[in-house]
Amino acid sequence: MREEALRELVRTRAEEPERLAATAAARRRRPRLTETGRLMLIAADHPARGNLAVGRRSMAMADRIDLLDRLRVALSRPGVDGVLGTPDVIEDLLLLDGLDGKVVIGSMNRGGIPGTAFEIDDRFTAWTPGALAAANLDGGKMLLRIDPTERSTVDTLESGAAAVSALAARRLMAMVEPFWVRRDAAGKAVNDLSPDAVIRSIAVAQALGCTSAYTWLKVPVVAEMERVMAASTLPALLLGGDPGEAPDEAYAAWQKALRLPTVRGLVVGRTLLYPPGDDVAAAVDTAVSLL
Template sequence: MLSDKRWTELLHTRATNPSAVRQAYATRKRRSRLLSDNGTLFLVAAEHPARGAPDRRTLLDRLLVALASPAVDGVVGTPDIVEDLLLLGALHDKIVFGSMNRDDGFTGYDARTLVDCELDGGDMLLRTVDSGPGPASNLQDCADAVTELAAYGLVAMIEPVPQENPDSLARVVTIASALGTTSAHTWLKLPPTGSTGVLGATTLPVVLGGMPPDRMPWHRVVRGLVIGRTLLHPPGGDTRAAVEAAAKVLEAAK
């Protein structure tokens, strides 16, 4: 989908017209509702390049394939990825979450910028150690981000990492759920699990950060999927087929 012509135009725009990025944010057609008509949310995760994933053209090509599917509601990405997709015209009528941190420090989007860019929410990692929170600075930064996003009416999507056994993950879920001055706009991104201990530890909406196993029992708090490498770099390389398979799993669950 990313032809030589489109790729060359993107590179030319990046080099000669930086104001095009702001224009692309301003003219993006926004979707009015977070959830699909089926009450679910299916996002493609594209924040992993911030950890050093190479070959941007291949990544963007696969993202374009995924986002072209009507089953895919949108994307989670770092500013550079989101802006590439905006310049390619791929994010109209899609939900867009901006990645706020990929390590302990918040080095990506901040709440004010997410509002100014008219995105739909912020995605953040909550660093955990054993069965409790990790560095105090990360915990405070996540709490502050939750508070700021909620003040603007944007969703805060919290992903506790690393994930451990179900008992410790359930405890971390309760910690993540309590961050900030309100949980009204907080969602949790958790590993694919049917554990009632984990999913029963919160009333907040949950998205599963990966393809759930076959015949996994679905808990009522689970509202959707946020999948990255499994869709963008599947065995055999067929992104379209991987997207269709994930969409069928989500449809069957609801």
């Protein structure tokens, strides 16, 4: 980021915060989410839950200016449709670039911070359906972790159902990211990525709210994806996760899953924003080519 751009960003936030709403209202939106049936979104909501690590870099996402630079490179590449993020990130990008013609999805519930006593309490702490509509965004994304041993799971289910209904009433996408959760030997919450567990989580997620008309699923790539994706007729996007030191294996798995009829694209963050060698443009172009 050029120094003058950073200075103007900080100045606007300090002296003219009202410009944020005006910039959002003026953003040119697409008439439809997707014109080709495919979506390629860059995820940037990890920091809001304290998830700053990428592979062996424990604080990779801690530098906000560096993150914004990487996001701007990714969003500039051909075939990238838009971004998924929390208000702080989306508002920075709005002030820097306007996000005209991009699909912008707000991340809604970031309350379940890993490593805390309330980790599974995924309450809504960011965008609300009304705020998403007021900000001229295209939809909202919610995390749905189902832990059979945790009472607060039902609160997340109830809040998620209300959010799905409220988004649908505004004709905005509701992107639901479900996981069945198990406890390891130490009692730590771990996402169960077995095919049966993912199928079970999809079954619950797709029934949230008074209509599924605007619901999309965000699902992990696991074994037996043909059987997993047969659990729903809803459009689905594949999540990237953290591939560690083996991005090529992740790309191969995405490519295979993208052939399935309900899989409509990718929502990827750390894999593309912090690739080995830090060539963001090349990593994004590779992912786009899979579509």
